Amino acid sequence: xxxxxxxxxxxxxxxxxxxxxxxxxxxxxxxxxxxxxxxxxxxxxxxxxxxxxxxxxxxxxxxxxxxxxxxxxxxxxxxxxxxxxxxxxxxxxxxxxxxxxxxxxxxxxxxxxxxxxxxxxxxxxxxxxxxxxxxxxxxxxxxxxxxxxxxxxxxxxxxxxxxxxxxxxxxxxxxxxxxxxxxxxxxxxxxxxxxxxxxxxxxxxxxxxxxxxxxxxxxxxxxxxxxxxxxxxxxxxxxxxxxxxxxxxxxxxxxxxxxxxxxxxxxxxxxxxxxxxxxxxxxxxxxxxxxxxxxxxxxxxxxxxxxxxxxxxxxxxxxxxxxxxxxxxxxxxxxxxxxxxxxxxxxxxxxxxxxxxxxxxxxxxxxxxxxxxxxxxxxxxxxxxxxxxxxxxxxxxxxxxxxxxxxxxxxxxxxxxxxxxxxxxxxxxxxxxxxxxxxxxxxxxxxxxxxxxxxxxxxxxxxxxxxxxxxxxxxxxxxxxxxxxxxxxxxxxxxxxxxxxxxxxxxxxxxxxxxxxxxxxxxxxxxxxxxxxxxxxxxxxxxxxxxxxxxxxxxxxxxxxxxxxxxxxxxxxxxxxxxxxxxxxxxxxxxxxxxx
Amino acid sequence: xxxxxxxxxxxxxxxxxxxxxxxxxxxxxxxxxxxxxxxxxxxxxxxxxxxxxxxxxxxxxxxxxxxxxxxxxxxxxxxxxxxxxxxxxxxxxxxxxxxxxxxxxxxxxxxxxxxxxxxxxxxxxxxxxxxxxxxxxxxxxxxxxxxxxxxxxxxxxxxxxxxxxxxxxxxxxxxxxxxxxxxxxxxxxxxxxxxxxxxxxxxxxxxxxxxxxxxxxxxxxxxxxxxxxxxxxxxxxxxxxxxxxxxxxxxxxxxxxxxxxxxxxxxxxxxxxxxxxxxxxxxxxxxxxxxxxxxxxxxxxxxxxxxxxxxxxxxxxxxxxxxxxxxxxxxxxxxxxxxxxxxxxxxxxxxxxxxxxxxxxxxxxxxxxxxxxxxxxxx
Ligand SMILES: Nc1nc2c(ncn2[C@@H]2O[C@H](COP(=O)(O)OP(=O)(O)OP(=O)(O)O)[C@@H](O)[C@H]2O)c(=O)[nH]1
Ligand code: SF4
Ligand SMILES: [Mg+2]
Numbered sequence: 017x018x019x020x021x022x023x024x025x026x027x028x029x030x031x032x033x034x035x036x037x038x039x040x041x042x043x044x045x046x047x048x049x050x051x052x053x054x055x056x057x058x059x060x061x062x063x064x065x066x067x068x069x070x071x072x073x074x075x076x077x078x079x080x081x082x083x084x085x086x087x088x089x090x091x092x093x094x095x096x097x098x099x100x101x102x103x104x105x106x107x108x109x110x111x112x113x114x115x116x117x118x119x120x121x122x123x124x125x126x127x128x129x130x131x132x133x134x135x136x137x138x139x140x141x142x143x144x145x146x147x148x149x150x151x152x153x154x155x156x157x158x159x160x161x162x163x164x165x166x167x168x169x170x171x172x173x174x175x176x177x178x179x180x181x182x183x184x185x186x187x188x189x190x191x192x193x194x195x196x197x198x199x200x201x202x203x204x205x206x207x208x209x210x211x212x213x214x215x216x217x218x219x220x221x222x223x224x225x226x227x228x229x230x231x232x233x234x235x236x237x238x239x240x241x242x243x244x245x246x247x248x249x250x251x252x253x254x255x256x257x258x259x260x261x262x263x264x265x266x267x268x269x270x271x272x273x274x275x276x277x278x279x280x281x282x283x284x285x286x287x288x289x290x291x292x293x294x295x296x297x298x299x300x301x302x303x304x305x306x307x308x309x310x311x312x313x314x315x316x317x318x319x320x321x322x323x324x325x326x327x328x329x330x331x332x333x334x335x336x337x338x339x340x341x342x343x344x345x346x347x348x349x350x351x352x353x354x355x356x357x358x359x360x361x362x363x364x365x366x367x368x369x370x371x372x373x374x375x376x377x378x379x380x381x382x383x384x385x386x387x388x389x390x391x392x393x394x395x396x397x398x399x400x401x402x403x404x405x406x407x408x409x410x411x412x413x414x415x416x417x418x419x420x421x422x423x424x425x426x427x428x429x430x431x432x433x434x435x436x437x438x439x440x441x442x443x444x445x446x447x448x449x450x451x452x453x454x455x456x457x458x459x460x461x462x463x464x465x466x467x468x469x470x471x472x473x474x475x476x477x478x479x480x481x482x483x484x485x486x487x488x489x490x491x492x493x494x495x496x497x498x499x500x501x502x503x504x505x506x507x508x509x510x511x512x513x514x515x516x517x518x519x520x521x522x523x524x525x526x527x528x529x530x531x532x533x534x535x536x537x538x539x540x541x542x543x544x545x546x547x548x549x550x551x552x553x554x555x556x557x558x559x560x561x562x563x564x565x566x567x568x569x570x571x572x573x574x575x576x577x578x579x580x581x582x583x584x585x586x587x588x589x590x591x592x593x594x595x596x597x598x599x600x601x602x603x604x605x606x607x608x609x610x611x612x
Numbered sequence: 613x614x615x616x617x618x619x620x621x622x623x624x625x626x627x628x629x630x631x632x633x634x635x636x637x638x639x640x641x642x643x644x645x646x647x648x649x650x651x652x653x654x655x656x657x658x659x660x661x662x663x664x665x666x667x668x669x670x671x672x673x674x675x676x677x678x679x680x681x682x683x684x685x686x687x688x689x690x691x692x693x694x695x696x697x698x699x700x701x702x703x704x705x706x707x708x709x710x711x712x713x714x715x716x717x718x719x720x721x722x723x724x725x726x727x728x729x730x731x732x733x734x735x736x737x738x739x740x741x742x743x744x745x746x747x748x749x750x751x752x753x754x755x756x757x758x759x760x761x762x763x764x765x766x767x768x769x770x771x772x773x774x775x776x777x778x779x780x781x782x783x784x785x786x787x788x789x790x791x792x793x794x795x796x797x798x799x800x801x802x803x804x805x806x807x808x809x810x811x812x813x814x815x816x817x818x819x820x821x822x823x824x825x826x827x828x829x830x831x832x833x834x835x836x837x838x839x840x841x842x843x844x845x846x847x848x849x850x851x852x853x854x855x856x857x858x859x860x861x862x863x864x865x866x867x868x869x870x871x872x873x874x875x876x877x878x879x880x881x882x883x884x885x886x887x888x889x890x891x892x893x894x895x896x897x898x899x900x901x902x903x904x905x906x907x908x909x910x911x912x913x914x915x916x917x918x919x920x921x922x923x924x925x926x927x928x929x930x931x932x933x934x935x936x937x938x939x940x941x942x943x944x945x946x947x948x949x950x951x952x953x954x955x956x957x958x959x960x961x962x963x964x965x966x967x968x969x970x971x972x973x974x975x976x977x978x979x980x981x982x983x984x985x986x987x988x989x990x991x
Contacts, residue, residue: 539959539978563825563832564981567801567850569928570865571619571879575886575911578921581984589989 017202017268021195022089022226023142024072024106026134027116028124028483029095032146034058034069035178036116036187037092043184044077044088047257056257057092061372062365069094070365071336072102072212074109074224074270076254081192088191089226089255089270095126097485098359101306101338104133105285108303109211109226109270112140112195114187115166119145119153119175122454123161124483125422131165142190143168149177161450198228198268206230207296208289210240213280215334221277224255224270225289229296231266232273237292241299245282246292247275280334306338307488308356309417310467311400312363313344313381313510314370315352317590317601321376322351328374329353332366339366344401348510348594349379349604354401357383360467377590381510381604385464388415388491402512405498408549414514415491417463420445423474424456425482432477433457440465441516461486462494464514499524499553501531502545506595510604524554534603537561542597614883616663617864618695620650621875622676623893626710630744630814631772633806635877635891636674643683646893649900651690653889654874656903658694662882663870666695668702668861671725677707681719688723697724702860704729704768709747709755717762727766728759729799735786739777744810756793768797768859773835774828775803776821783831787838796857800835801850802828829977836973849928849976866925868918876906885912915941920987927983932962932970942988952985 025033034055041047041056057073058064069092077088091106107113113134117127134141143162145155155175163170174190176183208225216222225232232238232252239246251274253261265271277283286302316325326343333339340356357363363383370376387399390412399405405414421442425433427449434444434457442461449455466486474482499520501511511531515523524546531544539561546554566577591598624643625636679687697703704727705720712730720728734740735749747755759767769790773783790798803823805812814820839846846852848866851859864871873880877891887910890896899906913921919941926933938945946953953969956962961975961982971979 539981561978561981563802563829563977565802565849565977565979567804569849569925570862571871571873571881572877572888574865574921574925575879575888577980578917578924581924581980582917582920582987584984585987585989588984 017200017266018197019084019086020089020198020268021086021112021191022091022110022198022268022270023112023114023191023195024091024093024103024110024134024139025114025116026093026103026107026130027095027146028118028121028126028130029068031095031116031118031121031124031127032178033095033116034092036114036144036146036176036184037075037090039178039181039184040088040090040188041075041077043181043188044079046075046077051257062368068096070096070099072106074106074212074255076256076260076270079188079192081189084192086192087269093130095130096359096361097126098309098357098362100126100129100133101303101358103130105211105303107134107137107139108209110137110139111198112142112191114142114144114191116144116146117158117162118147119155119158120147120150122154122158123165123424123450125424125485126483128165128422128424128456129485129487140195141166141168142187142194143173144183144187145173145175147177147179148175148182149180157451161454164450200228200267202229202231202267204229204267205294205296206232206238206289206291207298207300208232209300209302210283210285210287210289213283213285213334213337215280215331219274221274221280221283221334222259223273223275223277223283223289225273226270227265227267228300229267230291230294231264232271232289232291233264234261238273238275239290239292239295240283240287241290241295242284242287242302243282245277247277250274250276280330280337285337306358308338308340308386309359309463309488310357310363310383310385311354312357312383313346313349313352313379313401314341314355314367315346315349315379315381315510317377317379319350324374325353325370325376325378328370328376329355331374332369336366338362346381346403346510348508348592348599349381352379356386356400379510379590379592379601379604382513383467384514385417385462385467387417387496387514390414399514402498402514403509405496405514408497413493414496416494416496416514418460418489418492419463419466419486420489421459421461421466421484421486422456423459423482423484424450424454425478427453427455429478429481430455430457433474433482436470436473436477437461440470460489462492462516463488464516497548499527500547501527502543502547502552503535503597503599504543504595505545506597508594508599520548521553524548528554528556531603532556532558535597535599538596538598540596613663613665614870615665615667615699616661617668617670617861617869617871618666619670619672619861619871619873619878619880620654620676620691621873621878621889622671622673622679623876624678625673625675626678626708627744627746628810630742630810631803631806633809634674637893640678642893642897643679645897647683647687649897650875651687651694652900652903653906654691654694657872657874661872663872664696665699666697667699668864669697669700669704670861671705673706675708675711675731676705677711677716681715684716684719685723692723700724702727704859704861706731707755709751712751712755712758714758714762717759717764721762721764726764727768728764729768729770729797730755730759732756732769733772734775734778735789736777736782739772739775742775742777743772753789756795760793765794765796766857767795768799768853769795770799770801772801772803773831774823776823778831780827780831780834783834784838787835791842797851797853797859798844799851799859802832832977833973836976845930847930849979866929868922868925885910914990916988916990919945923986923988924983927969927971927979927986928976930970932965932968933986934968936967945988949986956982 027033072093074091079086093103093106174186207229208227210223212224236249254271288299290296341353344354345351389397437459442459446458495517528544541560542558544556590601623636703725705725706729708731732752844852876896879888889906890908
């Protein structure tokens with residue numbers, strides 16, 4: 017065990033975690049030159065396309081230093097806020113963390129939040145100043161920031177570059193010398209933490225674990241203590257580039273188990289794995305359930321595909337336990353699911369995976385946060401769908417979730433960041449200068465104000481020089497109302513939204529305008545109205561389709577025109593009819609893009 | 613073997629009209645080289661073309677009339693040496709008014725051209741100027757008279773309506789002028805803003821107003837009424853003629869019969885496949901000269917594409933869409949569309965004539981909308 021090192025790589029998004037992991041894999045000979053490709057561990061299609069890490073990835077490496085052989089278990093983590101729970105799980109399986117800071121950017125919001133997660137678990141932090149090859153690197157300034165933040169020795173910071181390979185040897189040596197070897201006793205009963213699980217269509221559920229005490233052998237009868245389920249370990253092994261079976265995995269090490277589990281619910285990440293014959297007495301403190309931050313309805317475009325959608329969602333959940341859903345129905349959209357997501361990126365990813373991995377075409381409704389409504393009768397109602405909001409005369413008050421936002425920016429943008437946050441109903445709680453030029457600002461804000469376009473606007477007003485992180489801090493009472501949308505007098509339930517009363521007129525007007533652009537003209541006039549209760553607060557009129565005919569239809573026009581009309585036809589199949597009005601899919605997400 | 617049509621694209625124009633998205637160049641430097649390349653293409657493709665009986669020839673563009681008389685003589689000589697034109701009944705050449713001079717007309721008639729399609733577009737100088745046309749209204753009127761004087765009575769003219777500078781009165785006056793001059797065929801196009809044109813650009817920049825839909829709609833109704841009043845055959849949405857003067861070559865595009873297209877950007881159709889040529893003069897020439905393919909793309913029409921083309925083209929015709937043929941190709945079609953058809957029938961957008969769905973004048977204005985509703989998805 018003295019020769020095992022378990023560590024994760026943490027950083028702000030895009031600071032170069034996965035690229036540096038490539039260099040470590042290369043230098044330790046874990047992958048051959050042929051296997052090597054940029055951000056090798058980002059193996060999901062979506063990760064490669066978007067160039068970001070979505071899921072943590074564990075991999076084992078062998079390394080020799082001063083005549084001693086070591087086994088490294090590395091876990092690369094995502095940097096995006098939506099997936100910070102992935103970081104917290106990875107941390108639980110490690111003794112050390114490489115904290116990467118982009119030398120041209122400095123400390124950013126997720127650098128801080130991920131660092132604190134690691135410190136809470138007493139991980140040894142190895143600070144790394146990455147992207148030193150960039151002409152814009154500011155090693156001295158950023159070192160100052162790091163020293164201030166961690167209180168470490170200036171010389172303990174390793175300058176590196178995932179691009180040129182600079183510093184990689186120093187990092188490998190530091191892992192051996194500075195990350196403590198795991199403690200634990202291989203002779204004691206098996207006690208392992210399940211820190212992740214993935215679904216493989218051929219092999220079923222594969223659970224990843226970190227052994228604290230004891231050892232696990234192939235064929236052993238094992239038990240997941242929380243669920244109480246027992247299995248035979250059909251296959252165990254360690255995580256190389258592929259699964260690498262072993263007869264045994266021992267205390268201190270990281271490994272996987274395949275035991276014929278087909279149902280995702282049977283494996284709870286955070287559970288303790290032990291032996292049936294010789295169980296451990298204490299369970300490991302697991303993880304808190306990840307709580308969804310935004311909710312949206314997902315409906316099949318083709319109403320006949322409801323069961324297929326359920327199937328697809330269940331399969332996705334196998335790989336992504338943070339996705340929650342329950343059946344719901346809508347007058348406009350039929351049967352579908354109300355789903356909970358970690359954030360907007362997560363929502364987008366789920367939607368995309370449904371479309372491409374399961375070939376489902378879905379309509380996603382306007383996302384909302386979860387509210388708490390207190391009725392005059394004294395009941396508390398959880399409102400994850402605007403339609404569930406009780407009538408105003410039966411409502412005592414409504415609470416909405418608040419967050420603490422951390423924003424790090426350059427001092428010249430403090431003014432615009434402040435006014436953006438105040439505009440979003442934020443309250444400034446703290447302001448600290450990290451250096452003469454860089455400021456950390458803290459706000460308390462309603463979650464609803466930041467889930468949609470906040471981050472984009474923040475980036476725009478700060479010309480990219482602002483990073484942002486948040487965590488929930490509970491609920492607060494707010495003046496919230498439900499705004500309904502009516503098309504030719506008929507309410508479209510899937511377009512209702514809970515909004516702050518002070519924004520109602522403005523938002524009502526914007527959404528009516530937006531819908532006017534998105535709904536294709538039909539053979540009659542359409543009144544688009546926004547209302548609160550019985551009161552109409554905004555109206556637009558979409559005039560009837562007057563003229564829709566191509567002037568010329570000769571040789572070259574025919575193919576072009578046919579394709580266009582065929583596309584229109586296909587688009588119509590994806591529309592929903594409410595009353596006599598056909599609504600395109602895009603309209604249901606309209607609220608998101610109100611500022612375009 | 614079915615008879616075929618031959619289309620020749622002459623990719624040169626004197627000046628770029630603001631609304632035009634056809635393929636052409638205003639640089640005349642390499643005209644001969646281009647004509648050589650096109651002859652080369654024709655030689656090679658004619659050898660493989662299965663339909664050897666040519667019934668129609670259409671010289672389009674661009675501006676075929678831009679060729680000098682000798683240039684035309686040489687070109688048409690080589691052309692008619694390759695293909696057998698003995699069965700040709702209609703030989704059309706697109707001409708712009710500024711090109712209509714005696715020598716050219718003589719050269720054309722000598723080589724068999726028996727029909728001209730003249731790009732009049734408008735009789736208002738303001739209109740013509742805004743379109744950036746190379747001619748004025750005087751030249752327009754002259755060109756028709758000269759053609760007739762030289763013995764070409766089989767004329768078609770193009771007119772554009774719905775422009776910001778054309779009111780209903782001038783539109784009606786233009787239509788009256790067509791009658792007065794015994795012009796047997798008229799192509800009347802609503803001004804359309806195509807992407808990547810100067811007009812599009814100017815509208816986006818806020819320098820020109822978008823065409824007024826209401827005006828175009830009303831002028832279409834006027835056109836339709838005019839045709840009825842004068843017993844003209846309004847046989848296709850944008851094409852009208854005195855009975856018996858339908859454009860035979862262009863009708864191929866709507867009947868689904870084969871045509872061979874030569875020259876940059878030209879399209880061909882052999883009954884199953886549609887192919888189109890590179891729409892870039894320099895590239896087209898260098899490919900043709902090195903005996904490489906001048907083809908840009910081709911598509912094989914699957915059964916649903918074929919049905920959809922049939923729906924799209926037939927609905928534009930006064931005979932309408934043949935339900936019987938359609939049902940034999942796509943048996944559930946009528947059942948699937950009955951509700952929509954009944955609704956449109958009630959709204960007066962179409963009528964049923966024998967087994968054909970025929971769009972009313974009102975329905976023609978919504979032709980694309982109705983077409984896309986009636987199209988089939990992948991079979
Ligand atoms: N110049 C330079 N670019 C780098 C370096 N390391 C990474 N990059 C680039 O920075 C971008 C982000 O790199 P990743 O390795 O995907 O970053 P990450 O931290 O894993 O990103 P997330 O997992 O999405 O948080 C990519 O475009 C890399 O090519 C470096 O040392 N120098
Ligand atoms: S409209 Fe005719 S003349 Fe004008 S640019 Fe187009 S092809 Fe040339
Ligand atoms: Mg990454």
